[in-house]
Amino acid sequence: AQTVTQSQPEMSVQEAETVTLSCTYDTSESDYYLFWYKQPPSRQMILVIRQEAYKQQNATENRFSVNFQKAAKSFSLKISDSQLGDAAMYFCAYRNNFGNEKLTFGTGTRLTIIP
């Protein structure tokens, strides 16, 4: 079974600074996807960024980028120019590309933005 680990329960960053959230995962599969979801206080799950395992190039979406290290099974999220609206819980998630397509989530990192 796949597992996802987020070792930072809480992180904080000054507004306009950069922060990196860590995620590691364990799988025996080679074809899979990784995601970062944001959950603001409303508790809605919002997809931030996704990465295909077969792609070496790291995904980027505006101020959000990932550092995907397949051999190390690491998938960190970097948020640049942090804004107050970035304050939320961030969940790392894994999904196979075949068979069981469910998402497996980590325990989350609560990000606080300091004005």
Next chain:
Amino acid sequence: EPEVTQTPSHQVTQMGQEVILRCVPISNHLYFYWYRQILGQKVEFLVSFYNNEISEKSEIFDDQFSVERPDGSNFTLKIRSTKLEDSAMYFCASRGSRTGFDEQYFGPGTRLTVT
């Protein structure tokens, strides 16, 4: 933009009562999911549904849970006899295809409180 909707947003029920949580997935999607998030914890997979049958369920999804797609648009989760530990946020999600890079779209969730 199409979205997944869920009703009610908040449901309060007494222990032992039956509840039905409703979801309307995105109209051309084929794969449907329920996830649960106990307050302060990670999001956990409950069940996936395709072609009018369950494709996978977790160990949480015991005999007190059932899912149904009664009319081709709604997707429901029934809890037959609620327990205090069923108090959680329940998220519905849907996808257009089983494999590939398309994401699961989450609804806003139903907060279930069992007293």
